[in-house]
Amino acid sequence: MxxxxxxxxxxxxxxxxxxxxxxxxxTNSDNPNLSPRSMxxxxxxxxxxxHKEAERRRxxxxxxxxxxxxxxxxxxxxxxxxxxxxEAVRRVKELKKSAAELEEGPSxxxxxxxxxxxxxxxxxxxxxxxxxxxIIVDMIEALKAAEAKVVRAEMSTVGGRxxxxxxxxxxxxxxxxxxxxxxxxxxxxxxxxxxxQGLPATKRPRYYHL
Amino acid sequence: MxxxxxxxxxxxxxxxxxxxxxxxxxTNSDNPNLSPRSMxxxxxxxxxxxHKEAERRRxxxxxxxxxxxxxxxxxxxxxxxxxxxxEAVRRVKELKKSAAELEEGPSxxxxxxxxxxxxxxxxxxxxxxxxxxxIIVDMIEALKAAEAKVVRAEMSTVGGRxxxxxxxxxxxxxxxxxxxxxxxxxxxxxxxxxxxQGLPATKRPRYYHL
DNA sequence: CCCATCACGTGTAGCA
DNA sequence: TGCTACACGTGATGGG
Numbered sequence: 072m073x074x075x076x077x078x079x080x081x082x083x084x085x086x087x088x089x090x091x092x093x094x095x096x097x098t099n100s101d102n103p104n105l106s107p108r109s110m111x112x113x114x115x116x117x118x119x120x121x122h123k124e125a126e127r128r129r130x131x132x133x134x135x136x137x138x139x140x141x142x143x144x145x146x147x148x149x150x151x152x153x154x155x156x157x158e159a160v161r162r163v164k165e166l167k168k169s170a171a172e173l174e175e176g177p178s179x180x181x182x183x184x185x186x187x188x189x190x191x192x193x194x195x196x197x198x199x200x201x202x203x204x205x206i207i208v209d210m211i212e213a214l215k216a217a218e219a220k221v222v223r224a225e226m227s228t229v230g231g232r233x234x235x236x237x238x239x240x241x242x243x244x245x246x247x248x249x250x251x252x253x254x255x256x257x258x259x260x261x262x263x264x265x266x267x268q269g270l271p272a273t274k275r276p277r278y279y280h281l
Numbered sequence: 282m283x284x285x286x287x288x289x290x291x292x293x294x295x296x297x298x299x300x301x302x303x304x305x306x307x308t309n310s311d312n313p314n315l316s317p318r319s320m321x322x323x324x325x326x327x328x329x330x331x332h333k334e335a336e337r338r339r340x341x342x343x344x345x346x347x348x349x350x351x352x353x354x355x356x357x358x359x360x361x362x363x364x365x366x367x368e369a370v371r372r373v374k375e376l377k378k379s380a381a382e383l384e385e386g387p388s389x390x391x392x393x394x395x396x397x398x399x400x401x402x403x404x405x406x407x408x409x410x411x412x413x414x415x416i417i418v419d420m421i422e423a424l425k426a427a428e429a430k431v432v433r434a435e436m437s438t439v440g441g442r443x444x445x446x447x448x449x450x451x452x453x454x455x456x457x458x459x460x461x462x463x464x465x466x467x468x469x470x471x472x473x474x475x476x477x478q479g480l481p482a483t484k485r486p487r488y489y490h491l
Numbered sequence: 492c493c494c495a496t497c498a499c500g501t502g503t504a505g506c507a
Numbered sequence: 508t509g510c511t512a513c514a515c516g517t518g519a520t521g522g523g
Contacts, residue, residue, distance in 0.1 A: 136366035156346035
């Protein structure tokens with residue numbers, strides 16, 4: 072199978088012991104006419120040490136990165152190299168998830184999701200629909216009517232679409248009212264988009280657009 | 282790229298040529314009266330095997346984590362193990378920075394920063410001040426006056442304080458008007474906080490609070 | 492060719 | 508003493 076006889080059979084275990092002696096004694100690099108045997112061996116030795124040092128450098132690079140990695144995520148316990156990399160994996164995964172949550176922008180289709188974040192205990196809501204100037208005010212009013220206290224919000228608008236992600240403090244009312252309130256906001260947005268500007272005159276002429 | 286498991290992973294290629302033989306042939310663990318020489322050697326061999334396999338497992342753990350790391354950050358070029366870890370460092374640093382930008386919550390002191398994001402080309406603004414119900418409406422009006430189109434916003438409120446981070450499309454007006462507009466919003470917030478509710482009656486009685 | 496990278500086995504130091 | 512984790516040197520392999 073993996074027979075590699077040619078190379079090593081001859082050299083037979085001259086792995087390293089005598090080479091140190093060769094390294095210092097002959098030193099015939101400048102002298103061209105010398106035993107080709109020792110010349111070849113000297114070359115081999117030089118290659119070996121070069122290889123050794125290269126590998127050393129490589130290890131230093133890797134371990135250096137691992138060290139900085141460990142310094143920047145205060146894992147404290149489990150200073151284990153493997154566990155540390157596991158932690159790094161966790162962090163990067165976390166990053167990708169939270170970044171994808173909103174940064175990916177509003178979705179093409181209208182969407183409303185309301186759920187409970189078991190990590191923080193807060194209620195969370197994500198809503199994407201057509202953008203319009205007063206949507207923020209409508210959202211504020213809807214949230215007030217649902218007695219929902221928003222503790223954090225992220226929103227983005229691109230290409231006439233908008234997406235909002237809300238963190239709401241838990242209250243006894245639960246998810247239902249929050250979902251209904253936001254659904255009304257979303258539906259109003261789609262309605263106004265389909266019918267050509269059908270708001271009578273009761274609307275405040277002032278535009279609130281973030 | 283790396284990881285050529287084919288050769289050694291399976292039982293193939295009995296890495297330890299004679300040891301397996303030693304392992305099975307003497308089998309003197311139960312026999313007390315035997316050459317103590319060979320017993321000691323057998324123990325040593327067993328220890329060596331155990332050690333070897335343990336190290337193998339450790340390597341597999343580390344490389345496994347590195348593999349998942351590489352799979353989840355599509356670095357494409359530079360599949361190098363060291364460079365990969367460098368990329369991971371970059372990503373985690375990025376995460377910590379963007380997370381610290383707002384998630385750390387509003388600062389204790391009033392603060393307004395307006396700058397240019399060279400990465401996205403957008404103008405960015407971060408503002409933290411006392412919270413009040415109509416601050417969002419005020420911000421909207423101020424931004425409209427400054428002709429600033431907000432393309433993304435993150436805001437959080439905790440303990441009566443609020444912090445907002447805004448991404449604004451670049452316009453010829455530049456950073457100045459944007460800064461001035463937001464400064465007025467911030468100053469109004471601090472003013473109302475110091476004087477006990479000093480708004481006349483011109484204010485809309487309705488509260489807009491996200 | 493040489494160079495860079497990898498997986499491997501081993502020596503060794505801390506810890507139960 | 509056994510176990511765990513680490514750094515080291517070495518053979519093999521693939522790409523300029």
